[in-house]
Amino acid sequence: MLASGLLLVALLACLTVMVLMSVWQQRKSRGKLPPGPTPLPFIGNYLQLNTEQMYNSLMKVSQDQ
Structure with a gap:
């Protein structure tokens, strides 16, 4: 039971990091547009x-x- 909760927290943390990295990359590359x-x-x-x-x-x- 505890392991499944930890797995869920780890998956949510990974998903959050991936979304934040994606947003950061989009903002970084946006300066190249006219x-x-x-x-x-x-x-x-x-x-x-x-x-x-x-x-x-x-x-x-x-x-x-």
């Missing part, structure tokens, strides 16, 4: 696009800083 508008989670910048004049919307988004 500046642009801040995206929303899951939908990105979709709400900033005008679907009727897609070309003009994409040009405007690409020039925003």
